[in-house]
Amino acid sequence: MPENYKEPIRAIALFYCVNAVDRQVVKKLEGNCQLDLRLVKMPCSSMVKEVFLLRALEAGAEAVLVLVCPKGHCQFADGNIRASKRVERTGKLLGEAGLGGGRVSINDAKLETEEEILLALRQALSQADASGIAAGSKISNKEYIPSSADGVEK
Amino acid sequence: MIVAEQKPLPEIIEMVSPFKKLLILGCGTCVKTCFAGGEEEVAVLASILRLDARHKGKDIQITELTIERQCENEFIQEASEAVSANDAVLSLACGAGVQDIARRFKNTPVLPGLNTTFVGVMESRGLFTEECLCCGDCRLGMTGGVCVLARCAKKLSNGPCGGSRNGKCEVNPEIDCAWQLVIDRMTCLGTLDSLRQYCPPRDWRSSNSAGPRKLLREDMVI
Numbered sequence: 038m039p040e041n042y043k044e045p046i047r048a049i050a051l052f053y054c055v056n057a058v059d060r061q062v063v064k065k066l067e068g069n070c071q072l073d074l075r076l077v078k079m080p081c082s083s084m085v086k087e088v089f090l091l092r093a094l095e096a097g098a099e100a101v102l103v104l105v106c107p108k109g110h111c112q113f114a115d116g117n118i119r120a121s122k123r124v125e126r127t128g129k130l131l132g133e134a135g136l137g138g139g140r141v142s143i144n145d146a147k148l149e150t151e152e153e154i155l156l157a158l159r160q161a162l163s164q165a166d167a168s169g170i171a172a173g174s175k176i177s178n179k180e181y182i183p184s185s186a187d188g189v190e191k
Numbered sequence: 192m193i194v195a196e197q198k199p200l201p202e203i204i205e206m207v208s209p210f211k212k213l214l215i216l217g218c219g220t221c222v223k224t225c226f227a228g229g230e231e232e233v234a235v236l237a238s239i240l241r242l243d244a245r246h247k248g249k250d251i252q253i254t255e256l257t258i259e260r261q262c263e264n265e266f267i268q269e270a271s272e273a274v275s276a277n278d279a280v281l282s283l284a285c286g287a288g289v290q291d292i293a294r295r296f297k298n299t300p301v302l303p304g305l306n307t308t309f310v311g312v313m314e315s316r317g318l319f320t321e322e323c324l325c326c327g328d329c330r331l332g333m334t335g336g337v338c339v340l341a342r343c344a345k346k347l348s349n350g351p352c353g354g355s356r357n358g359k360c361e362v363n364p365e366i367d368c369a370w371q372l373v374i375d376r377m378t379c380l381g382t383l384d385s386l387r388q389y390c391p392p393r394d395w396r397s398s399n400s401a402g403p404r405k406l407l408r409e410d411m412v413i
Binding site: 086087088091092094095130131133134135136 | 199
């Protein structure tokens with residue numbers, strides 16, 4: 038490997054429920070984590086829909102991670118369960134089309150520190166790699182902007 | 192409502208592969224209610240097809256549009272411009288909608304994105320059950336509003352068969368015995384005795400076994 042080799046910056050979209058993780062902790066990761074990280078905050082993870090996850094992939098994300106409240110802790114009863122089903126369905130559709138079902142994932146663990154969230158992001162990228170679509174593949178295209186741009190934090 | 196489900200993605204991808212400009216046309220009535228062909232399903236499918244095209248290094252331009260109904264000319268006209276601007280239409284409607292679109296746009300290939308499954312109801316969110324075979328000779332009044340033709344595995348007009356266990360069908364223990372439902376309902380209504388009346392064999396000439404049926408309402412024809 039050449040001495041001046043730099044590992045490519047990997048793009049990932051993080052959809053997070055504001056009740057599941059501390060927004061300030063998540064914000065600190067932006068620009069400080071060696072990742073091209075796009076944040077989409079949600080008042081409840083039930084807001085996530087299949088099309089938002091897919092459009093994040095169209096927008097250039099190699100992987101998408103959805104952070105939800107732990108089981109039984111959703112303030113709105115079952116938002117995390119709905120999110121889990123939608124993430125699962127999106128993965129199934131991607132897998133069925135041969136586009137890497139593992140590129141979308143969900144995490145319902147209680148994540149409190151930057152390190153814990155960063156680890157979850159890295160695991161999501163590893164899972165995406167394992168699903169068979171290579172990093173930086175033609176599937177990503179930075180020209181696309183998600184239509185749900187209202188929720189994208191600048 | 193008419194219940195349908197999306198075709199497997201590999202089949203859809205194969206069908207649309209010859210086309211560079213594709214209109215995905217949703218239908219906002221029955222198939223929207225069963226989460227198969229409304230705006231959201233159109234958007235998801237469009238996104239998947241774009242990702243697939245990019246993965247394969249192909250060019251594809253996808254237009255997304257959902258009209259109220261694909262089986263009525265008034266609504267179909269709203270899609271005219273989008274249809275003429277594309278090479279093909281992937282219709283997310285029931286079989287009737289696909290055919291109506293194909294009939295009106297003779298020079299554009301119209302492809303089915305759904306498999307039409309049955310006429311039924313949404314039993315609970317995400318669970319759909321067949322409840323009508325469209326036989327053309329409705330006898331729901333004799334069976335307490337439960338269609339034994341659609342819901343009895345043996346299609347018995349004079350039941351029950353005696354094989355049900357704990358209210359479940361002996362052919363498929365996962366489904367309710369239709370005749371048990373009839374008896375429960377008619378007991379509730381206090382009309383159980385009317386089941387003693389013999390139900391004559393059905394006249395199947397009103398079904399689709401003699402080819403496609405037509406219904407003419409003379410008073411509505413101008």
